[in-house]
Amino acid sequence: MKIFVAGHRGMVGGAIVKALEARGTDELVTRTSAQLDLREQSAVREFFQQEKPDAVILAAAKVGGILANNIYPADFIYENLMIEANVIHQAYAAGVERLLQLGSSCIYPQRAEQPMREDALLTGTLEPTNEPYAIAKIAGIKLCESYNRQYGTDYRSVMPTNLYGPGDNFHPQNSHVLPALIRRLHEAKLEGRDEVMIWGTGTPRREFLHVDDMAAASLFVMDLEKATYERETAPMLSHINVGCGTDVTIRELAETVAAVVGFGGTLAFDPSKPDGTPRKLMDVSRLTRLGWQATIQLEDGIRQTYAWFLSQEKGSLRAK
Numbered sequence: 001m002k003i004f005v006a007g008h009r010g011m012v013g014g015a016i017v018k019a020l021e022a023r024g025t026d027e028l029v030t031r032t033s034a035q036l037d038l039r040e041q042s043a044v045r046e047f048f049q050q051e052k053p054d055a056v057i058l059a060a061a062k063v064g065g066i067l068a069n070n071i072y073p074a075d076f077i078y079e080n081l082m083i084e085a086n087v088i089h090q091a092y093a094a095g096v097e098r099l100l101q102l103g104s105s106c107i108y109p110q111r112a113e114q115p116m117r118e119d120a121l122l123t124g125t126l127e128p129t130n131e132p133y134a135i136a137k138i139a140g141i142k143l144c145e146s147y148n149r150q151y152g153t154d155y156r157s158v159m160p161t162n163l164y165g166p167g168d169n170f171h172p173q174n175s176h177v178l179p180a181l182i183r184r185l186h187e188a189k190l191e192g193r194d195e196v197m198i199w200g201t202g203t204p205r206r207e208f209l210h211v212d213d214m215a216a217a218s219l220f221v222m223d224l225e226k227a228t229y230e231r232e233t234a235p236m237l238s239h240i241n242v243g244c245g246t247d248v249t250i251r252e253l254a255e256t257v258a259a260v261v262g263f264g265g266t267l268a269f270d271p272s273k274p275d276g277t278p279r280k281l282m283d284v285s286r287l288t289r290l291g292w293q294a295t296i297q298l299e300d301g302i303r304q305t306y307a308w309f310l311s312q313e314k315g316s317l318r319a320k
């Protein structure tokens, strides 16, 4: 198959390309955002009409942690809506048979019953710190569902929990918690500081999945027989959660990162920073029933990610 991987330089897109290359069965098509801005409708139309891929994996998005979502809500809703609408519609217009798009666990209500099942979607109010991003991600699911229902396409959606791994964004403010803590605790160790500040109260719970597991799950869902995907996601031909099925508090995460990095000082908490959703644990029974489960334990994944972080030249680390 000729597969367009959108967002191949990102953490997830990069891991998906690596997994596809290891398989070695497909022709891959990639473009950087500078080569093809997926917010631009006519450019996306031209690209799809020229390339005519058989399949698309949509891992391109405007992505960031709790603070970035709060500071740049317009960018998060606008860019993600445009990318999804352009890619999904132009894929359909170019006759693309199969598409997989990545959403996020933040699509579920702020107070969703835990663990969160796929049918919790649109049953309650969203978490305010990422509502614009979540609405764009929900629109992505609804685009796929609607094209499937109206045009009989085979466009699938996976909803990952919080992800981490090599290729992550280690920006001190705009990143997600896990890479932010790796960097902050590493720098504190180097500077000999005896205290590090962690945002929020430390009590929110999060589920973390290594990006290589996410890439494997994405290909697993992409490869499912159409009838199997439709049976599992009936009646709306909606989406499948991806996670590891267990979560930790932010305090526990910080303690694990501190142990891996070798920071022996005190962890202090700054409650003036937002906690966000109190808990976001995915119900992964749909994916488990289909035969997939995560393989990388959190501490092992953090060790491997820290080794990758250390292997990067400081200047080449992404800092968006």
Ligand SMILES: NC(=O)C1=CN([C@@H]2O[C@H](COP(=O)(O)OP(=O)(O)OC[C@H]3O[C@@H](n4cnc5c(N)ncnc54)[C@H](OP(=O)(O)O)[C@@H]3O)[C@@H](O)[C@H]2O)C=CC1
Binding pocket: 006, 007, 008, 009, 010, 011, 012, 013, 031, 032, 033, 034, 036, 037, 038, 039, 058, 059, 060, 061, 062, 063, 079, 083, 102, 103, 104, 105, 160, 161, 162, 163, 164, 167, 168, 169, 176
């Ligand atoms: N990271 C996480 O914890 C989670 C991520 N997800 C989802 O997984 C997907 C991938 O996320 P992740 O890999 O972490 O994100 P990254 O920020 O690492 O990568 C995103 C990629 O999207 C590309 N991109 C952004 N804007 C445009 C644009 N206008 N045109 C073309 N390409 C664009 C970028 O390309 P370039 O490098 O060429 O500029 C970039 O490589 C997203 O849909 C995200 O919502 C879901 C849950 C958790």
Ligand SMILES: C[C@H]1O[C@H](OP(=O)(O)OP(=O)(O)OC[C@H]2O[C@@H](n3cnc4c(=O)[nH]c(N)nc43)[C@H](O)[C@@H]2O)[C@@H](O)[C@@H](O)C1=O
Binding pocket: 064, 065, 066, 067, 069, 104, 105, 106, 130, 133, 134, 161, 162, 163, 172, 173, 174, 175, 176, 177, 178, 180, 181, 198, 199, 200, 204, 206, 250, 273, 274, 275, 276, 277
């Ligand atoms: C993937 C997911 O990511 C975002 O939602 P989030 O889960 O809240 O993600 P986060 O990783 O930024 O924070 C998790 C928790 O960790 C705490 N925390 C402590 N110290 C730091 C810290 O230094 N940085 C960050 N970012 N958080 C910190 C922080 O206060 C919060 O309680 C959205 O983009 C959302 O839309 C989305 O999809």
